[in-house]
Amino acid sequence: MRTVGVLCEGQTEEIMVKEFLGPALYEMAGIWLEPTILLTRTAAGGTGRGGVSKWSKIEKDLRHRLNSTHWAAVTTLLDYYGLPQDSPGMSDRPAGAPRQDVEHVEQRMAEHIGHPRFLPYLVLHETETWVFAAAEQLGEWLDDDALAGELKRQADAEGGPEAVNNGPDTAPSKRLLRLCPRYIKTQDGPVAVGDLGLSALRNACPHFDAWIGKLVALAHVR
Template sequence: MTGPYRRLHLLVEGQTEETVVNGVLGPHLSSVGWAVTTSLVKTKRPAGGPSHKGGISTWKQVETDVRLLLGDTSITVLTTLFDYYGLPADFPGMRNRPAGDAHARVEHVEQAFAAEIGDHRFRPHLVLHELEAWVFAAANELGLLHGPEVAERLRKDEELAGGPELVNDGPLTAPSKRLLRYCSGYAKTSDGPIAIEELGLDRLRARCPHLDAWLRSLE
């Protein structure tokens, strides 16, 4: 890598996100000049014991991790890879989201998140609606693992929604819930990342405009 050292740190929600960063996003970001590092959000910090990692249940746990990371002056830009679906109600921007368009709603929450932290190095990203939407984009690739009927169901849902990022965020109809219903053998931390990697980042970006906009902001 030539030029000044630029470190991009991704604070991620769980192991699946970390795997996708390592296998798909990280290599691309490294190719455009970033030194990429990652960490998982810490869910608990018990006194005298190790922290527990993965998942988000309160705004406070996220705020604590973000502010601690921003104390590291070697980080040029800090970003996030969290699911928009399932964010806690106390998260910035959640209570006053605009009605209607899903892209406008997630961007509103991202902007509120950035404003609450108030550091120019922080550029939050929320996956619309969750990382499993990217697996819907890779329906054919997942079908190679679990059969063509699974791929067909994902394609039909995506077409009805208007795109993989628009498969909605209902507690019974979010992408992850549909995957478990359609594919009893689906393994979240391995099958999804494999399918996404087989699809490839260029084709994933073409199907997921919110993801593409985030990556363009980092490029």
Template structure:
């Protein structure tokens, strides 16, 4: 059986932790050889490149095309937040008036069409990585207190699921966490709670994530 090589292009260090500890082991159990890297956001004339964080589509597209130049790569995917994704990215300015899932799928299709390589399967986390933390409300509560988990569960129930906690500037999942718990640490607390929840239970609550992982199961 030919080796299947998958590369995941990531937005930041929290995503890197979740991929290394949760997603890569699962994909490797399916027979994938998984590698990952943070998107390069600045390439200075001298000194190291800056990694992580996205402010424009051009930054992302350059990394994608460089990675696809590797002919040994079977598939390239991404793990970027849909919340605050660059407005100049394909599909962002003509999103349909529809459900959040339909809107993010529209952007993902537009990204794939722009790149034009069948090996590229873009994925945007709906609405951001902190949505998965909301799915792990009980696990986060064990780290930071039951009062916090109660607030997260309340928001999830009101929205209809963790992926549907909205993307308003002041009400996105990350903004809510910062308000509810000023001491919350995105690089450590969130990934740890997600890992404690486990991938199976996370997928049960997050259908967009589940659909992305199914891509690699077929």
């Protein structure tokens, strides 16, 4: 068994790891995922959990985790949408497709951290992207066929779930709440994605698929 630390942006990502990704990867390849939520400072000076405002906060958490030999690798589960503009690679992104942009930023993050056990991953464009891939399952869960049909239509129109873009009014989470105000991101999303399953999500989301492939490969590292 290989244990991988996952630095999560917030509670939704943590739940996705605990209830969906972790069990699926352990069954598939013996990879055990241990999620932790990014630590932040509150306005009152205390410690909070979740949210990303500066790259320095992400880097501090990553380096702290990489100092531990407990994990075979440390990865991230952070949204590309809303990633701090001072993050490595954000200022010189190529004028290409979204996947090219996000892979450029991930590469620069890896180079900046400079640790062989660091495997950066940014979700194109939010974890709610995965819910667009699980449109049918969400519709069944919420008993709303019209919602399922509209989510699928929008994803197809953009060129797939991972192409649902990162505009302030058109990001996956914004669209979901506009279409379904009763949607609860920490409950409904993980249920729908879990019902979809890992194999189907990999088929629908190529960038996600590549990340899972890297995690699975750790099972064969000596």
